[in-house]
Amino acid sequence: MLELDEIQKRLLAEVADLHKVPEGAYNIRSNGGSVGRASTENIEIIPREDGQGLTVRIKAGTKNESVHIPVVMTKSGIKETVYNDFYIGEDADVTIVAGCGIDNCGTQDSQHDGIHRFFVEKGAKVKYVEKHYGSGNGAGKRILNPGTEVYQKEDSRVEMEMVQIKGVDDTNRTTKAELAAGAALVVRERLMTHNDQNAVSTYVVEMNGEGASADVVSRSVARDNSYQKFDAKLVGNAACSGHTECDSIIMDKGRILAVPGLEANDVDAALVHEAAIGKIAGDQIIKLMTLGLSEAEAEEQIINGFLK
Amino acid sequence: MLELKNVSFKVNEDGQDREIIGNITLKVPDGRLVVITGPNGGGKSTLARLIAGIAKPDSGSILLDDEDITDMSITERAKRGIAFAFQQPVRFKGIQVFDLIRLATGRDISMTDACQYLASVGLCARDYIDREVNSSLSGGELKRIEIATVLARGSKLSIFDEPEAGIDLWSFSNLIDVFEGMRRNIKGGSIIIISHQERILSIADEIIVIKNGAVADQGPKDKILPSLTGTADAVPECRMSGVRTGDDKC
Ligand SMILES: Nc1ncnc2c1ncn2[C@@H]1O[C@H](COP(=O)(O)OP(=O)(O)O)[C@@H](O)[C@H]1O
Ligand SMILES: [Mg+2]
Numbered sequence: 289m290l291e292l293d294e295i296q297k298r299l300l301a302e303v304a305d306l307h308k309v310p311e312g313a314y315n316i317r318s319n320g321g322s323v324g325r326a327s328t329e330n331i332e333i334i335p336r337e338d339g340q341g342l343t344v345r346i347k348a349g350t351k352n353e354s355v356h357i358p359v360v361m362t363k364s365g366i367k368e369t370v371y372n373d374f375y376i377g378e379d380a381d382v383t384i385v386a387g388c389g390i391d392n393c394g395t396q397d398s399q400h401d402g403i404h405r406f407f408v409e410k411g412a413k414v415k416y417v418e419k420h421y422g423s424g425n426g427a428g429k430r431i432l433n434p435g436t437e438v439y440q441k442e443d444s445r446v447e448m449e450m451v452q453i454k455g456v457d458d459t460n461r462t463t464k465a466e467l468a469a470g471a472a473l474v475v476r477e478r479l480m481t482h483n484d485q486n487a488v489s490t491y492v493v494e495m496n497g498e499g500a501s502a503d504v505v506s507r508s509v510a511r512d513n514s515y516q517k518f519d520a521k522l523v524g525n526a527a528c529s530g531h532t533e534c535d536s537i538i539m540d541k542g543r544i545l546a547v548p549g550l551e552a553n554d555v556d557a558a559l560v561h562e563a564a565i566g567k568i569a570g571d572q573i574i575k576l577m578t579l580g581l582s583e584a585e586a587e588e589q590i591i592n593g594f595l596k
Numbered sequence: 597m598l599e600l601k602n603v604s605f606k607v608n609e610d611g612q613d614r615e616i617i618g619n620i621t622l623k624v625p626d627g628r629l630v631v632i633t634g635p636n637g638g639g640k641s642t643l644a645r646l647i648a649g650i651a652k653p654d655s656g657s658i659l660l661d662d663e664d665i666t667d668m669s670i671t672e673r674a675k676r677g678i679a680f681a682f683q684q685p686v687r688f689k690g691i692q693v694f695d696l697i698r699l700a701t702g703r704d705i706s707m708t709d710a711c712q713y714l715a716s717v718g719l720c721a722r723d724y725i726d727r728e729v730n731s732s733l734s735g736g737e738l739k740r741i742e743i744a745t746v747l748a749r750g751s752k753l754s755i756f757d758e759p760e761a762g763i764d765l766w767s768f769s770n771l772i773d774v775f776e777g778m779r780r781n782i783k784g785g786s787i788i789i790i791s792h793q794e795r796i797l798s799i800a801d802e803i804i805v806i807k808n809g810a811v812a813d814q815g816p817k818d819k820i821l822p823s824l825t826g827t828a829d830a831v832p833e834c835r836m837s838g839v840r841t842g843d844d845k846c
Binding site for chain 1: 692695749
């Protein structure tokens with residue numbers, strides 16, 4: 289059975305809402321190796337030969353099943369790159385929960401680079417949840433560089449929820465997607481950075497078939513001296529519709545760069561980009577203060593709501 | 597009891613001071629519903645903001661139950677029992693109607709409790725309770741939610757700034773019911789409503805007319821209302837802006 293200490297259990301709860309061994313297929317990776325794995329009749333998890341990742345095969349028609357593949361790191365100084373490939377069969381409908389929690393109390397940097405590739409067959413539906421979390425007050429940094437590639441066949445639908453609220457010092461996220469006709473991609477990213485943290489998120493979504501659609505929305509808060517860059521590019525190569533939105537709050541000396549990128553290569557491509565960056569509106573704080581909240585409590589409620 | 601003593605408030609425009617409120621002295625005794633009316637730009641909202649602590653007077657003092665609250669923050673005043681429904685309610689991305697009502701009560705309330713406040717302002721609670729207080733709400737919906745948050749506070753002194761604005765006729769009579777209900781249960785508290793509506797003026801105990809930043813007239817409803825009837829300070833219901841009554845009788 290699983291051998292996890294309290295810190296590892298806490299990280300698992302943070303990144304995957306896991307308090308016990310999950311139902312369905314799973315692989316739990318801790319400090320560089322797998323500490324628990326299970327496949328099901330419909331979902332097969334196969335470790336790569338070199339131990340640095342997994343191949344996950346989901347049979348066509350699999351419905352309402354889930355895959356959990358959380359990663360936790362509690363030793364200072366680990367640096368790893370892990371490759372996970374997901375093959376999602378036709379008309380399957382599954383939830384994949386990934387996520388990485390790093391607790392670093394040491395002086396050396398801890399780094400996890402997860403490269404995830406999704407091959408989504410016709411008509412399949414995937415909900416993908418990825419949470420990042422860092423803790424520990426060591427001088428060593430907590431670094432996460434997720435790379436995600438999504439290849440969607442006709443009429444497939446992928447919903448991605450990416451959350452990073454606390455404790456990750458450095459992130460460079462790249463997400464690349466290619467959509468065939470009728471395929472839909474929905475991305476909801478929520479990000480908060482503190483202190484001297486750095487977070488860069490780059491998207492390139494190519495819509496290659498008629499009726500493809502992409503909706504990439506980021507909500508973020510940059511506090512203290514942190515820096516964020518949101519660079520979302522949508523490419524319309526057919527009659528398709530795309531929307532990206534970056535909605536951000538800056539506080540203290542936080543900085544945010546939002547880079548809109550729209551490329552329409554077809555007269556029937558309809559692409560929209562929205563970006564808004566600003567501090568918390570003064571009248572929002574005032575309103576909550578008239579309800580009896582202190583200024584700090586008001587700010588907290590506004591940010592909690594914004595990132596909900 | 598709320599007391600304003602010689603309260604003045606200036607703003608600076610292009611290097612020049614402009615007086616918005618000039619030396620206002622007034623009392624709102626406990627157990628009274630006071631309606632403040634007067635022309636647009638007269639300083640009514642500014643007066644409400646001064647009472648709530650959103651603006652600070654340049655001179656004079658504000659007392660609540662004989663305690664000087666002039667230098668108190670908005671939060672401290674809220675905790676002492678002042679609630680304020682804004683003329684232009686604020687929108688929040690992400691915060692839900694339930695959150696706002698829960699924060700207003702200051703307790704961990706149930707959905708059912710929260711729904712009652714919405715129901716009393718004529719909103720079907722089920723449809724609104726988990727809506728975000730964002731731009732997807734119409735002006736009238738937002739206004740009613742704002743009123744619900746003040747009801748939820750159950751404060752000693754409740755101030756409503758033009759609560760009827762943007763509200764359709766059906767909910768307007770609902771609104772009157774809400775204020776009449778509040779008036780009945782007023783006990784030791786008091787209510788200030790800023791309004792031009794004849795029907796709201798008609799449920800007042802006292803009326804104060806604010807003009808050019810000063811009290812132009814003040815007294816019991818029966819004394820003040822007749823002189824206002826037919827003027828812009830006491831508009832009949834069927835002439836409410838944006839309201840279509842379907843006939844031109846009035
Ligand atoms: N912060 C401010 N800066 C400049 N002018 C203001 C400010 N607040 C109020 N005013 C002005 O004060 C006057 C009174 O406004 P207000 O109190 O909103 O009146 P009312 O609510 O009676 O319509 C108006 O001329 C308005 O433009
Ligand atoms: Mg006003």
